[in-house]
Amino acid sequence: MSIKKPSTTVIRKTNTTSTGLSVLNILTRSEILTLFLLILAFVVGTILSPYFLDIPFLLNNTSTYIEIGIMGLGLVAVIINGEIDLSVESTLALVACVAGVLFFDLHFPMPIVLVISLALGAALGWLNGFLVTRTSLPSLLVTLATLALYRGAANILVGDDSRPKLAWSREIVFPSWFLGVEKVHILGTPIPLPLVILIVLAVIIGIILAKTTFGRWVYAIGTNEQAARYSGIPTARVKRILFTLSGFLAGLAGLIMVSRLGVARYDHARGWALDAITAVVLGGVSIEGGKGGVLGPVLAFLLIVILRTGMGVANIKAESQLAVIGALLIGAVLTSNFIERFHK
C-alpha cells in the first residue's frame, strides 16, 4: 500500500535511540516476534506429538511452499520501498507456461528456455515498475491489473491444458536433469536444493538492503518518498529495479514449480501472492514501507511451513489451516503494534 505516515516513523525512530532501553530495543526489532513464534511452534508441536521433531521431514516440506518464500523475497524489497506487487503469482504462471511452450511447441533447447524464462520474468516485473513510475498510479492498482493480465496471457497461451499436454504420451516430458529440484539434497545433508536457493537469495538481498547505498535508498524512499527525491535519490529508477527484481524472482519460482510438478499450467500458484505478502508482513516488514528486513520474512516462511506441517500431521485440513494463518497474521501485527505503542 502506498498509504504512508512518514513523519510518525521518523519520530518513532529517534525516540528509540534517545531512550536507549536496550532490552526494549531488541524487543521492538521486527524479527524478534517471528522468532519467538517460531520457537513456540516448535515447542508446542514437540509437546503435542513426539513425531513432530522430524527435521528431515520438516526440511523436505519447505519445498512444497518454496515458491511463496522466493516470491516473498522480491516482495520484501518492494514493500520496504513503500509499494506492493500483487502480480508475482501471475508472473510465476506466465513464465512457467512460456517455458513449457518454448520447450514443447517450439523445440528450444532447455538451457535457452531457462534463460529466456528468467529474462521474461524480469521484463514483466520491469513493466510493472515502468507503469507505476510513469503513470504515478498506486502500485496496488497497477499490479492488480497485471495480476489479471499476466495470468490471462498464460491462459491464452496454453488454454486450460498444460505443457506437456494431458493427451500426450507419458514419454514427452521436460528433460530429466531439469525435473525434481526438490529431490536434490546438498552433500548428503537433509537440506533440499530449493531451500538452499531461498537462503542464498535471502543473504544476497539482505546484504544489498542492509549494506549498500542502494539498500539505504530503498529504505529512504519507503520512509518518505518526497524527501528521498529532494535529496537526489533516483526514486523512479530504484522502483523500477525493485519491481524487476520481484518479477525475476517470481519467474525463478515459476521454473522451480515446473521442475517440482513436472507440468506448466496457467493456474499455477493461484492466490499465492496473498500468501507471500502474509509471510512478509508476519516477518515484521511494515506494509507502510521503510521498515523491516529479509531475516524476519524467512523466519515467517519457516513458521508457516512448520504450522502447516504440524496441522497436517494433526489431520487438520489444508483449507481449515487458513483460519489459523489469518488469525496469526492479525495477532502478530497487533502484538508488534502494541509493543511499539508501549515503547513510545
Added chain:
Amino acid sequence: MTTVSNIPKVQRISGTNMAIRLARFREIGIILLLILIVLGASVVEPSFLKPFNIRTIFLWLPLLTVIAMGEVMVIITKGIDVSVGSTMALAGISVGMIWRQNPSFNIYASTGIAILIGLAAGALNGALIAWAKLPPIIATLGTLNAYRGLTFIVSGGRQIDPNYVPRKIIFWSIKGPFGNEMVPWVVVIAFFITVVTWAFLHYTVTGRNIYAIGGNLNASRLRGVPVEWTIFLVYTITGALAGFSGILYASRFGFVNPGETGVGFELTVIAAVVIGGTSMFGGSGSAFGVFIGCLLLAVINVALAVLGVAATWQLAVYGAVILLAAIADALIQLKLRRAITGE
C-alpha cells in the same frame, strides 16, 4: 507532484471552465468506452442486443454491484477490504448449513442471518482498522484467510448442493416484479442498493464524512468528524453487503461451495470500483460511477461470449481494461490539475 508553488491564475480557470466541468464528470470516459463496446459488439454480432443477452448482462450485475457499493465507501476512506469474497462464502455456507438441517427454514430469516454474519465479519474488520490501527490491507488480508478457513470448518469442506437451496431464493434470479423475466428480483435489489448508497454518500452527514476522511484524515478529525466510528461503520456495511451477496450467490448459481464461492472475487470488485472512477488515494468516487464500472465488466464478459472469443481470453481482457481505465483516468486528472493550476 502536488506542489502548487504559485497562486492559481484566476483568468485561466475561467478559460478552461468547460474542460474542467467535463473532466470533473469522471464517469464520462467509462461511459464512452461502454457505448463503444456495445456498438462494436452489436455491429460485429447483431444478436448481441437480443433480450437473452441483455438479461445475462443484468444477471451478472447483482453480486458484483452489491459488494462494490460497500467497497467504494471503503476505498473512498483510503482503505481497502480484500476479505469480501471470503465473507460472502462464509455467510452463504452458514445459511446453507441451516437449509441442510431444516429445508423449510424461512427465506427472509435466512437472508437476515446471512446479513448478520456478514455484519459481524465486517465489524471485526472495522474494529481492527479503526481502533487497533491495523493497516486495512493487513487486517482484511488476515480475515480473508480466517473467514475462508471458517467457511471450511463450518461446512466440513462440503458443498451446499442445489437441492438444499430453497426454490423461492432461486426464483429471485428468475422472476422479477409483476412476473417479468427480463429484470429479475436480484437485479432490482442491486439497483435499489445502488440508489440508496448514492443517496447515503451524497445527502447524509455520515456520507460526507466518508469523503472528508479520505480527503484529509487529520483535517476531518480536527473538524469533529467521528473518524473511528465512521471507518468502523464503512467496513461493517461492506461486511453486511458481502453477507447479503452470499444469498445472491446461492440464488444465482443454486449452490455454495467453500472452495469456489467468492475466491478471488475481491479483485473483481476492486477492479469494478476503480474502473468506475474511484481514486485509490481516497476522497473521491461515486456510487453511480461504480455501477457503470460493474456494468462495463458485465458487458465485456457477455460480449466476449457472444463474439465467440474463447473463454481463455477473458482474464487478459479484464486486466487490459483495468489498466487502460486507470491510465486514462490518471491522464485526465493530470490534465485537469494542470488546467486548474496553470503549471
